[in-house]
Amino acid sequence: MQTTFTKQQLQDPGTARANQILRACVHCGFCTATCPTYQVLGDELDSPRGRIYLIKDMLENERVPDAKTVKHIDRCLSCLACMTTCPSGVHYMHLVDHARAYINAHYRRPVDDRLLRWVLARILPYPGRFRLALLGAKIARPFAGLVPDPRLRAMIQMAPKVIPPVSRNDDPQTFAVTAPAMRVALMTGCAQRALNTDINDATIRLLNRLGAEVVVPDGQGCCGALTHHMGKEAEAHATAARNIRAWTAQMDAGGLDAIVINTSGCGTTVKDYGHMFRNTDLAADAARVSAIARDVSEVILDLLPARSPHIDLNVAKGGIAGTEAKRLPSEPAAAGSGLRVAYHAACSLQHGQQIKSAPKELLKRAGFTVLEPADSHLCCGSAGTYNLMQPEISGQLKARKVATLKALSPQIIAAGNIGCMMQIGTATGVPIVHTVELLDWATGGPQPPALTRQIADNPVPNLRGAP
Numbered sequence: 157m158q159t160t161f162t163k164q165q166l167q168d169p170g171t172a173r174a175n176q177i178l179r180a181c182v183h184c185g186f187c188t189a190t191c192p193t194y195q196v197l198g199d200e201l202d203s204p205r206g207r208i209y210l211i212k213d214m215l216e217n218e219r220v221p222d223a224k225t226v227k228h229i230d231r232c233l234s235c236l237a238c239m240t241t242c243p244s245g246v247h248y249m250h251l252v253d254h255a256r257a258y259i260n261a262h263y264r265r266p267v268d269d270r271l272l273r274w275v276l277a278r279i280l281p282y283p284g285r286f287r288l289a290l291l292g293a294k295i296a297r298p299f300a301g302l303v304p305d306p307r308l309r310a311m312i313q314m315a316p317k318v319i320p321p322v323s324r325n326d327d328p329q330t331f332a333v334t335a336p337a338m339r340v341a342l343m344t345g346c347a348q349r350a351l352n353t354d355i356n357d358a359t360i361r362l363l364n365r366l367g368a369e370v371v372v373p374d375g376q377g378c379c380g381a382l383t384h385h386m387g388k389e390a391e392a393h394a395t396a397a398r399n400i401r402a403w404t405a406q407m408d409a410g411g412l413d414a415i416v417i418n419t420s421g422c423g424t425t426v427k428d429y430g431h432m433f434r435n436t437d438l439a440a441d442a443a444r445v446s447a448i449a450r451d452v453s454e455v456i457l458d459l460l461p462a463r464s465p466h467i468d469l470n471v472a473k474g475g476i477a478g479t480e481a482k483r484l485p486s487e488p489a490a491a492g493s494g495l496r497v498a499y500h501a502a503c504s505l506q507h508g509q510q511i512k513s514a515p516k517e518l519l520k521r522a523g524f525t526v527l528e529p530a531d532s533h534l535c536c537g538s539a540g541t542y543n544l545m546q547p548e549i550s551g552q553l554k555a556r557k558v559a560t561l562k563a564l565s566p567q568i569i570a571a572g573n574i575g576c577m578m579q580i581g582t583a584t585g586v587p588i589v590h591t592v593e594l595l596d597w598a599t600g601g602p603q604p605p606a607l608t609r610q611i612a613d614n615p616v617p618n619l620r621g622a623p
Contacts, residue, residue: 157181157208160216169435170254171215177251178212180244181205187238187248192535193231196552201228204238204248211255221263229255231549233542234385235503235535236424240510249508250431253384260387272307273386276541281378281395283349287322290315290350310547314578316351318609323353328374331360337367337459338413341406343399343426345419346378348574354589354605355574358596359418359452365599366459371412375402379417381425384432385540396429397438404441407448415445418452418592420573421540424508451505452592453514453572460521497524497594498566500557500580502573503535515572515591522598524568529560538579550579558583568607570594 157178166172187204188194194203201210201224210225229252238248265273279285293315296303300312325331326344340363344356363370376399384392406412417423426449433442499516506512519526537543537553558580561569569588571577581588593604 157183157212159212165216165218170257174211174215174251174254177247178208180246181208182244184243186241186243187246190237190241190533192233192235192237192537192553193549195534196549197231199228202231204232204246207232207252207255208246208248211251214255215258221259226259226263226265229259231546233503233535233537233539233553235539236507237503237533237535240507240533249428253387256385256387257389258387260389268305272545273388276544277383277386277388277391280382280541281346281380283326283346286347286350287319290319294319306547307544310544310550313582314544316578316581319350320353323349323357325357325360326353326372328372330372331364331370333364333367333369335367336369338455339369339371339411340414340416340455341371341373341376341403341412343376343379343415343417343419343422344372345422345574347382348419351574351578352590352606354593355418358590358593358601358604359416361601362456362592362596362599363416363452363459365596365601366456368455368459370416371406371410373402373406375399375405379422379425381421382540384425393432393436396425396432396442399426400429400433400438400441400445403445407444412448414448414450414455416452416455417449418572418590419575420451420502420505420509420511421575423449423451424504427509451509451511451514451572453511453518456518456592456595457514494523494525496527496565496567498527498529498561498564498569498586499591500529500536500561500569500571500576500588501532502571502576503539505572506533515570518595519570519591522595524594524598527564527566529557529564531556531560536576536579538573538575540575543575543579554579554583562586568594 159175159178161171161175166175183205185205191203200206207228210228214221214225232252234249234252236249279289293312296312297315300309303309303312326349342356342359348355360370378395379399380392380396403412403415415426417426427446430443430446433439497519499519501512516526534556535553536557537550543550561580562584566586569580569586570591571588572591577588577590587607589604589606597603
């Protein structure tokens with residue numbers, strides 16, 4: 157694509173990067189075939205190619221964004237399926253992120269939109285505040301139908317039936333093991349700590365059981381993704397910077413082999429810290445962090461014998477793992493017992509991080525029968541705060557995703573991202589849990605609490621308890 161940015165415009169690092177990305181686009185349109193919003197809306201401007209033209213025009217002419225441009229860019233999920241499909245390597249993620257920051261700086265949104273975004277940015281990244289908001293939403297749920305704004309209704313309806321108590325495992329501390337094979341920092345996240353504490357608990361148990369010492373660093377918090385995708389660049393960078401300092405302190409003090417992230421949306425952002433901070437004083441440290449940031453499935457595979465038909469687990473004697481040694485055979489494990497697990501591939505994992513096979517391989521090795529839905533590349537409609545700000549489009553995508561999952565007649569649905577779990581869980585009675593919870597269960601941990609709770613209301617045939 158030909159661009160006409162001036163030398164002065166290209167002095168801005170964001171514009172210079174946008175220019176590189178725009179010039180890589182060859183207008184082929186392959187991206188439209190895998191874009192969820194184009195699939196639902198059928199509007200060229202709601203496809204990556206259409207948005208690229210809008211962004212190019214806006215940036216080249218340095219114009220104040222108009223409502224039409226903002227509407228179509230706001231409708232982008234940032235699912236990044238277009239990047240997986242693109243034969244030219246167009247880095248759409250960096251382009252749309254820059255466009256959002258530009259819009260945030262130059263466009264004055266309607267009052268209700270500004271207020272909603274302000275509320276989300278002040279609540280979701282803070283577990284304590286979010287927990288209080290969930291309690292309020294739970295109380296308001298019977299009256300949700302009276303709320304005129306569909307976005308507010310979506311916020312109320314998002315509250316889970318069970319709001320878990322605070323897990324002290326999320327507090328800064330070290331879960332030590334004897335003769336550790338690896339020392340890792342666990343990113344405990346923000347919204348996930350309020351919505352589902354079982355995921356971090358299971359992650360710590362499993363990593364300990366596999367011989368990894370797990371550190372929960374002091375000072376870490378939200379990865380910055382929630383505000384970053386709203387275009388609130390300064391807020392996103394401030395929270396990300398705190399993480400970088402917390403993790404590099406651990407790297408310098410005791411060394412880290414990996415920063416383990418079990419929410420794939422956060423993982424995509426943390427792995428991009430090197431780019432986000434490339435022109436700042438934190439550039440070197442941000443690059444160090446991005447270099448060792450890894451999804452939990454990647455780390456588990458590293459800790460297990462490579463491609464072995466039998467997985468021998470070295471059980472930690474310290475921390476919270478403390479279970480007896482188990483052998484996880486190639487045949488169905490006691491917990492798995494061939495249970496039919498529909499695997500939902502989170503967009504941030506399969507497209508953002510290009511991790512596609514690791515979670516499925518691990519589930520199969522744990523004895524589960526892994527099923528993949530049709531159109532698994534398409535987004536479920538969660539996408540961070542998208543389901544709250546674009547509830548109508550999100551609802552259509554959710555319905556499509558749930559229909560493809562239900563068509564498999566699964567006993568369990570597994571996913572690697574809390575947002576997807578919440579989104580899908582509101583539309584199906586099939587228990588949905590994090591992949592790491594099933595792996596923890598299959599290797600000696602407790603049955604995932606979500607299974608116990610949901611099975612009470614929706615019995616699942618042949619589901620056994622923890623071994």
